[in-house]
Amino acid sequence: MASDVALISDIVLDLDGSVKPAWCLAEALAAKGFKVVFVSPFISRGIEGYICECGVIPMNLDVKLIVRNIDPSLIWLEVWMREAFLRLNSINLKLNSNIIINFSHTISIDSSIWYLQGAPSIALKDIKPYMPLRFKLIYDTIKPLIDYSDRKLVEEIYEKSAIAIANSKFCASMYSRWGVKIHSVIYPPIDIDVFHPSTSKPSSDYVLAYFGKETKFDVIRKVADQGVRIKAFGSKMFMIPKYLLRHPNIEFLGRVSTERLVDLYSNALYTIFPFTHEPFGYIPLESMACGTPVLTYGVQGPSEVVVDEVTGWLIEDDREFVDKAVELWVDGYDPTIRRVCRDRAYKFDRARYVEEWMGILDKLCESAVR
Structure with missing residues (x-):
């Protein structure tokens, strides 16, 4: 039975990352006849128009931002x-909707469901060693306030939510330590019709890497120092050490279109994902959907996405990571792994994601009618 649903999202500068789970569900619900309101502290004008075109009602709180024109990560942090x-x-x-689902860590409001995607204080602690010096100094100064405020905000939003759902088992474990009882885990979606192999004959003449706030850049450098040719993408320029941008074996492409990204994944020999903190792992999943295996660590969210020695390789430490990267570059791997990667990605397809949500929402709608 159709109903009024409000979905609360993080800041919406695009429809990827932490916004993707909320937007994927919003699109699906609108197509099923639900009246859907999409709420965010800030929605960029171009995206706001697109949301309307998809039959979803945007509610842009349009908060006043100081860092509006710089890195998206810093905008999110300010919000x-x-x-x-x-x-x-x-x-x-x-909000007057029958059902309210909060996908955000930036709005505290009564909700039917809170979808957990990671605690900022824990992420910042893990990322700190790779912050530029000026950010480290600022972080060290306000860390006690960040830790205290994050814990209190989590407790408050949880108290206002009927149930809590996590985006991974690792994410569930983080919040459980703070007393949050997790109802279930629903992994974020990927559109396998968008992320798919773009060629049957990949060039395999480079390794793909993502440069972001959670990247272990020193590991990337050590891999490149061993002669591995790396192509990298990402938009968080303020986090990237200048020595990497000058490295002869690293080609940094900046922000790329989805079409270009699919081609990069598809033609890479493999994707490397050395990270400091990752509750889920879109990069490994997108790579596998394009038929390319992933080298990453056997911890946190990526260890739930990548199957060791089946769709990639899960490594214990940085030294082993570099050694394995060189081994794969020199010796290669069984090419049939590419097909298995694609098969694994189907388990995270948006159709499966929507089906899981509909099972929960059907029960909520029935309860609302009663």
Whole structure:
């Protein structure tokens, strides 16, 4: 039975990353006849228009930002701080929808479901060793406030939510340590019609890497130092050490289109994903959907996506990571692994994701009718 549903998202500069789970569900619900309101502290104008075209009602809170024109990670952090420290994003926010699903860590509001995607204080602690010096100094100064405020915000949003669902078992374990009872795990979706092999004959003459706030750049450098040719993409320029951009074996492509990214994944020999903190792991999943195996660590979210020695390789430490990267570059691997990677990605397809959500929402709609 169709109903009114409000989905609360993080800042919407595009429809990827932490926004993707909320947007995928919004599109599916609108197509099924639900009245869907898509709420966010900030929605870029171009995306706001697209949301309307898809039959979803955007509610742009349009919060006043200081860092509007710089890195998206810093914009997100500012928006989170507004809520964690002063509750500025949720002040005076009232929603009348029958069902409210909060996909955000930046708005505290009564909800039917809170979808957990990671605690900022834990992510910042893990990322700290790779921060530029100026950010380390700022972080060290306000870390006690961040830790305290994050814990209090989590407790408050959880208290306001009927149930909590996590985006991975690792994510569930993080929140469980703070007293959050996890109802279930629903992995984020991937569109396998978009992310698919673009060629049957990959060039395999480079390794693909993502440069982001969670990247272990020193591991990337050590791999490149061993003669491995790396192509890298990403938009978080402020985090990237200058020595990597000058490295003769690294070609940094910056932000790329989805079509270009699919081609990069498809033609790579393998994808490397050395990370400091990753609750789920879109990069490994996108790579596998394009038929390319992944070298990463056997911890946190990526260990739930990649199957060791089947769709990639799960490594214990940085030294082993570099050694394995060189071994694969020199010796290669059984090419049939590419087909297995694609098969594995089907388990995370958006159709499966929507089906899981509909099972939960059907029960909520029945309860609302009663």
